[in-house]
Amino acid sequence: MRRVVLYFPKMADPARGVAVSKDLLPLSLLAIAALPDREGREVVLIDGNLTSESEAQRRVVEACEGALLFGTTGILGYQVADAFRCSRRVKAAHPDLPLFVGGWFASAAPRLQLETGLYDAVCIGQGEETFADLVAAVEAGADLQEVAGLALLRDGELVRTAERPIVGYEDLPNCPWHLLDIEPYRAAQLRGRSAREVERMPTPPGFEGRPFFGISYVSSFGCPEPCTFCCSPGLTHRRWKHLPAARLLDDLCDVTERWGVDAVRFYDANWGVDERRSRAFSEGLIERGVDVAWYCLMQAGSIVRYAPQTLDAMRDSGLYVVGVGGETGDAAMMRAIGKHTPTDANEQATWELDRRGITAWVTYIIGYPHEEERSMMRTLEECRRIAARCVHARPTVWPYRPIPGSALYPAALELGYRPPSSLEEWGTIGEYHLDETWPGKIPAHVARARRLFEHLTTLKLGLPRGRIGWWERRAQRRLESGDLRGARLEAKAFDLYQRLTGGR
Template identity: 30%
Template sequence: MVEKKKVVVFLPKPHKHDYHHAMPLSVLSTTSLIDRSKFDVQVFSATDRYDFESRLLKHAKDAVCFSVSCLTGYQIQNAIDMIQKVRKANPKLPIIWGGWHASILPQQTLESKYADIVVIGQGERTFAELTERLASGKSLRGLQGIAYKDQNKKIVFNKPRPFEDPNNFPPLPVDLINVEDFIDDRDELRELVYITSQGCPFDCGFCAEPLVFKRMWKGLSAKRVGEDLQKLVKKHDVGFVTFSDDNFFVSEKRVQEICKEIIKRNLNIKWGRVNGRTRQLINMKKETWELMRKSGCADILVGAESGMQEGLDLINKMTSIEDTVKLIELAREYDIEITPSLMVGLPFPSYKQAKSEAERNAITEKELNAILDMLDQAYPTKDYFEVLLFVFTPYPGNPLFQKSIDLGFKPPKKLEEWAFFDIEQQNLPWISDELYGKVQQLMDFIFPYSCNKYLQRHAKGLKPIHWIFHKTALFRWKHRFFAFPIEHKLLMLFRNVRSILRR
C-alpha cells in the first residue's frame, strides 16, 4: 500500500484574543477536490476548543506543503507566527497562501520570506492540482490560478483560473474536522455556519470582491443545499444555520427553492445572518418573504453602509436612505430582523477642502449623526436585534482605496505590516481618535444596551445593573452624549476580567 502524502492547511485566528468557533469553511472548501486516496489532508483552525498547535506541528514534519488562508489583519500575524514554527519543524516545506488578502495582493505577499506560492481567487481546483504537482516534484509552470517563486526566487504569475460553478465541487469534507468543535450557541440553539454561493455581481466602491471574483456569482442548487443541510442538521442536532454568503439573494428563484427544500425536508431550523442588498430585498415578491418566514428566516444582514445619500452614492450602493428604512419596516411585517451594517469615515472629497482638524471632525460628526438619525427613523422603539458600526477600511483594488491615498492614507508596504491593519483601527489621517472612541462606545455599549431586548442577552441576576445601563445608553443615544463614558469603561473592565478568569 502506497503511503499517502500529507497536506496541512490552517485557518489563523481573526484577532489576538479571539478564536474561531465557526466551521473553517474557507479551508474546507479548498481541500474538497484533493484526491484522498493519495493524500492525508489535515485541517486545523485556530480554536480554543482543542490543542490545534501541537497537532499541526506534528503533522507538518512530514507534509508536502503547508497552506494558510487569511483576511487582511491579525490573521496574517497569526499565520506568520505559525509558519515560523512550522519551518523549524520542516525547513524546506513549501508555504502556500490563499484567501482574500493574498488574492488581492499576490505580488506583495510573495515578496515576503514567509510565502512561496499564492493561490489567487477561487481555490478548490487550483489547490488540488497544486498538491499533486508538489507531491510529484513537477514544475509549477502553467498551473492556472497561482503565482510563485521559482528556483531563482523570481516571482512568476501564471494565467488566472476561470471562475467555476461550485456545483462542480463535492460537498464540504466535514469529516476532516470534528464538527462538534465548531458548534456555537445562538439563542439557546445549536448553531452551525454554512455557505451556499461564491462571489457577488455588484461593485460597491469599498469592497474587494470585484477584484477577487471579477463580479461573478454562482450558487449551489437548492437541492444540493437541502441535502447538505439535512445531513448537518440531523447528525449534529443543529437548530440555527448561519449562511455566510457574500450575497445570498442574487437569485430570488433560488432563494424560494432553498426555502421550499428546508420546509419539504422538515428541518425545523431557524436560519439567518444572511447577507443581502437593500434594493434586492425590497423588490422581492411577497411569496418569497412568506417562504422565508415559513422556512425559519430569523434575520438578514444588510449593508446599509451610510446615513447620508452622499455616502451611498460615493460607494456606488445604488440605493437610498429611504430604501433602508422601508426595508426594515417591510421585514418587520414578516417577523424578520434586519441587522444594518454601517460605517463612518468615508473618504469624502470635502476632506480635501477642510483646513483644520475641527473642520474634518465636523464632517465625521455629521456622518455619525446621520447614521443615528436614520436608525431613529427605522427603529423608533429600538426593536432591532443588532446594529453593526465600523470605521471605513480602505482595501486595495477598489475606487475608494485611491481616494483614501489622495487624502493622506499611507497603505502598508509589505505583508507583515498588513497584519496590524485592523477594521477597528486603521489610523486614517482624516479620522480622529475621538471618533474611534465614539464608534467603540456605540458598538460595545450604546447599541447593545439601547435595544429593547437588552435583558435577553444578559444574566438575569444582574438585572438592576443592566437596567441602569439600558437607561444610560438610551440617554446617550438621544442626546448624542459621548463624554465621560464611565459605564462603557466599567463594562469593558468586567469583560476583560471575565475573559482572564475563563482562560
C-alpha cells in the same frame, strides 16, 4: 500519495483576551480539500481556533513530517499574523517542504506574502481547482508557472500565471465534512458563550439563557455588487456562483440532522442574490420539517425586491437574523462607492424584516476617502430612524477601513493612509467596531455623535442590563424624537449608575 496539511489560522488574538465563536468552521480549507480528498489523498486539516497557538503549531509541524505540501489561508486581521507565524515554524522544521497560502488577504497582497521567503506561491481568488492542480504539479515536480491562478516571485518580480476562470458548483464536490471532528466545536458551544467571544452567533429564538449548537456554512461564491471599499469585485469579477436550492437542502439537512444542529450561520458574502433560490430553499426546509434557525447576509435592494410571500417563507423556515450592508445613509456617497442600493431601501428593507420578527443587523461605514461631514451625519441620522422605528433592528456604524485590493485603497494611500509593512502588523488589525485603523478621518464631533448613537441603540435593546426599564425606555424616546440635548450627560449618569449598582 503523500498527505496534504492545511492550517486554518486563529481568527482572534488571544493576547487581547478574546476568542472566536466556535460555530465558525474552517470552511475555506474544507472547500479546497474537497477535490484532493475525492481523489483519495490524505488531507490533514488543523484549526488553530480550537487550541493554544503553541499547541496548534506543534500539531501542524508534526503533521508536516513526510507531507507533500503545506497550505494556509487568512482574511484581514489576526489570521494574517497567525498564518505567518505557523508557516515560519513549519519552514524552520521542514525547510524543503513546499508552502502555499491563499485566501482574501493573500489574493489582494501576494507580494507581501511572497517576499517573506516562506511561500512557493500564492493561490489567487477561488481556490478549489487551483489547489487541486497545485497538488498535482508538486507531486509531479512540474513548473508552477504552468498552474493557472497563482502568483509567484521570480528574480524579485511578481509573476502571475494564467488567470483561472471562476467555476460554478456543478464542477465542484460538496465539502468533505468527514475531515472535521465536530465534537470540539459542539462541546465549546454547549459550555456556554463568553462575553469576550468575537463574531458571536446570535442566539436563536427559544434558546435565551441556555446553550445551543450552531455551525457556519457557505452556499455561494462571490458577489455581483461593485462596492469600491471591498476587495471582492477585483478578485471575483463580480461573479456569483451558488449551490442550487435542491443540492443545498440535501447537504445542509444531512449535516444538521447528523450533527444535531440548532442554528446555521450562512457565511456567504451575499446570500440572497437569487430570489427563486431563496424561496425554494425556504419552502424546502418547511416541507422537510427541518427545525433549524438560520442567519444570512443580504443586500437591502434584494430584500425590497423580494415578493412578500418569499420573505414570509424565509421567516417561517427559521430565518431569524439578516446582516444587511447599509454602507451609507447619503445618496451621493452611495453612488460614489458604486453600490446599487436604491434611496430609502435600507430603511424599507429593515422594516420589512422587523415586522416579520426578523432581526436586521444593518452595518454602515463613515469616513470614506473624500467623504464630507454632512454625509457622515446623514448616515447617523438614517441609523437613528431605523433604531427608533424597528423593534428588533441593530443598526451600527463602523469607521472606514482601507482594504488592499479594493478600488478605494489607492485613494486612501494618496490621502495619507500608511498601511502596515509586515504580515504581523497587518495581523494587529482587529474588529471594525473595536479599532479605527485610519485615525483622524472622522471629525471629533461626528465621532462623539457616533458613540452616543451606539450607546442609545445598545441601551434601548436592553443589552447592558439584560432587561427593559426606565433607562432603556428613555433611550428609546431619545431615538424616536431625535432630541439629543443632554443625552451625553445622561450617558455619563448611566455609566455611573451601572458602576454603583453593579449593572443591575
